[in-house]
Amino acid sequence: MDIRLDAVSHFYGETEVLRDISVDIPNGQIVCVVGPSGCGKSTLLRFIGGLERPSSGRVLQIGAPPEGSLNPLTYVFQDFALLPWRSVRGNISLVLEDHGIRGTKADRIIGDVLDRTRLTDFGNALPKQLSGGMKQRVAIARALAVNPAVMLMDEPLSALDAQTRELLMDDLVALWTRQPFTAVYVTHNLAEAVRLGHKIVVLSRRPGQVRETIEIDTALADRGYGNAELERVQKHLWTLMRDEARAADEELVDV
Amino acid sequence: MSDLSATQPIEVRFRGGGFAPKARRWVGVVVFVVLIALIEAGTRAGWISALTLPKPSDVLETLVGLWDSGLLFKHFNPSLSRLAVGAALGVSVGVGVGILIGLFSYIRAGMVPLVAAIFPIPKIALLPLFVIWFGIDEGSKYALIAFGTFTPTVVATYGAVDNVDRSLIRMGQSFGLSWLSIVRKIVLPGAMPGILSGLRISLAIAIILLVAAEMLGAEYGIGAYILEAGSLYDLERLFAGVVILSLLGVIVSGAIGIVERRLLGWRT
Numbered sequence: 262m263d264i265r266l267d268a269v270s271h272f273y274g275e276t277e278v279l280r281d282i283s284v285d286i287p288n289g290q291i292v293c294v295v296g297p298s299g300c301g302k303s304t305l306l307r308f309i310g311g312l313e314r315p316s317s318g319r320v321l322q323i324g325a326p327p328e329g330s331l332n333p334l335t336y337v338f339q340d341f342a343l344l345p346w347r348s349v350r351g352n353i354s355l356v357l358e359d360h361g362i363r364g365t366k367a368d369r370i371i372g373d374v375l376d377r378t379r380l381t382d383f384g385n386a387l388p389k390q391l392s393g394g395m396k397q398r399v400a401i402a403r404a405l406a407v408n409p410a411v412m413l414m415d416e417p418l419s420a421l422d423a424q425t426r427e428l429l430m431d432d433l434v435a436l437w438t439r440q441p442f443t444a445v446y447v448t449h450n451l452a453e454a455v456r457l458g459h460k461i462v463v464l465s466r467r468p469g470q471v472r473e474t475i476e477i478d479t480a481l482a483d484r485g486y487g488n489a490e491l492e493r494v495q496k497h498l499w500t501l502m503r504d505e506a507r508a509a510d511e512e513l514v515d516v
Numbered sequence: 517m518s519d520l521s522a523t524q525p526i527e528v529r530f531r532g533g534g535f536a537p538k539a540r541r542w543v544g545v546v547v548f549v550v551l552i553a554l555i556e557a558g559t560r561a562g563w564i565s566a567l568t569l570p571k572p573s574d575v576l577e578t579l580v581g582l583w584d585s586g587l588l589f590k591h592f593n594p595s596l597s598r599l600a601v602g603a604a605l606g607v608s609v610g611v612g613v614g615i616l617i618g619l620f621s622y623i624r625a626g627m628v629p630l631v632a633a634i635f636p637i638p639k640i641a642l643l644p645l646f647v648i649w650f651g652i653d654e655g656s657k658y659a660l661i662a663f664g665t666f667t668p669t670v671v672a673t674y675g676a677v678d679n680v681d682r683s684l685i686r687m688g689q690s691f692g693l694s695w696l697s698i699v700r701k702i703v704l705p706g707a708m709p710g711i712l713s714g715l716r717i718s719l720a721i722a723i724i725l726l727v728a729a730e731m732l733g734a735e736y737g738i739g740a741y742i743l744e745a746g747s748l749y750d751l752e753r754l755f756a757g758v759v760i761l762s763l764l765g766v767i768v769s770g771a772i773g774i775v776e777r778r779l780l781g782w783r784t
Binding site (some may be wrong): 310312331332334335336338340342344345346347355356358387388391416499 | 673684686687689690691692693701702705708757782
């Protein structure tokens with residue numbers, strides 16, 4: 262299933278936050294959205310998942326979601342959003358229960374996603390016992406459990422320290438290599454974008470517009486640490502964004 | 517720095533202590549024991565007159581007498597059942613209304629001012645009204661206790677529902693959970709800490725109202741016992757009744773503690 266953003270614009274009251282955004286999200290690819298803070302990246306993601314409606318323009322699904330997809334558009338949040346009173350297994354089973362999946366069928370799905378995220382030994386742990394990186398892996402496992410057509414990842418690594426981030430990026434690459442998934446990955450971290458994105462959409466500061474779309478052909482698995490090609494792309498991204506980021510940073514918030 | 521190396525080094529003064537409460541288990545017991553021992557010594561030596569305070573040993577003797585004669589349970593059991601029925605009614609209706617206020621804007625707009633108007637009424641003042649409505653026997657006592665626990669429970673519950681992490685609710689919506697599932701699996705457990713701490717206050721109020729209700733028209737019950745002792749200026753019996761009430765408070769608070777540990781083990 263593909264997603265197409267067709268001339269999406271949005272206003273919060275008088276403030277224009279997004280202007281005429283058109284992006285294609287092809288099946289089986291990770292599309293990274295980068296931009297200075299406050300450019301409407303997360304808002305865009307909420308439109309794609311149907312948690313908010315744009316003032317104008319449309320978000321289109323092209324083609325049917327895969328067979329057995331319980332929740333075609335599934336989020337992974339920056340703050341993990343795990344229920345602290347449920348164990349790791351309980352948190353995953355939460356999203357299955359509403360679809361009538363319980364018992365052995367649920368166990369099979371949970372076992373599978375825990376295995377894919379290397380969490381098999383931690384099924385009965387409570388979130389408070391887990392590190393930030395593990396919590397985000399649980400959230401990813403939960404997202405995988407509903408067999409999504411598109412994963413909507415809202416700065417999934419921003420709450421983690423640099424080393425954990427590096428590890429989790431490797432995990433995401435391994436996960437994608439084993440079984441390609443479609444994702445929209447919002448981040449302000451350019452290293453993440455060049456590491457994980459097949460396509461990188463650069464937004465300008467408010468009102469957010471598409472400044473440039475960059476495609477990287479290198480396979481995800483080959484994008485090691487200190488790859489010269491990636492360094493070049495990252496540097497290019499930064500020159501695109503630097504002045505905007507500074508201007509966005511110095512903007513007064515009038516809310 | 518070379519000219520400083522000759523001077524004597526001074527250890528950096530520690531200034532990071534305090535402001536971190538720790539569990540000190542037996543201090544509470546020691547305070548009780550010391551206080552009672554002081555009063556006992558004072559009443560024996562005579563610098564506390566018999567009219568000021570009864571001798572603690574005499575109060576204990578009265579309690580033992582109550583136990584032996586079986587009168588203790590004759591007073592305690594009706595009190596406990598009034599407390600249980602009244603509080604169960606008030607708390608369950610209160611939690612229900614509190615959740616509705618927390619979830620629906622119209623109910624909130626309608627009910628919050630009403631609850632605010634009811635909250636400060638001294639419920640004891642309404643006892644005669646309850647006697648007319650529900651009869652002089654158990655009914656009016658249940659109603660008084662239920663009414664008294666209802667308002668604090670409502671306020672605690674809707675506050676707790678308001679404090680449930682919105683990002684968890686948004687997560688539930690993003691996974692397509694039904695409204696009922698979100699309420700049952702996310703809102704209710706998330707509000708539980710606030711509801712239980714509200715319960716502590718509600719149940720203490722319930723005990724106060726229990727005694728008040730029993731002072732007005734009850735043959736048996738701790739309140740009736742205290743009232744009778746008070747009108748005879750029988751300080752030993754009066755204090756025996758007060759001790760029973762305190763114990764009841766400690767037991768209730770301990771029970772909530774156990775429930776909290778069972779239900780809220782997930783908290784950090």
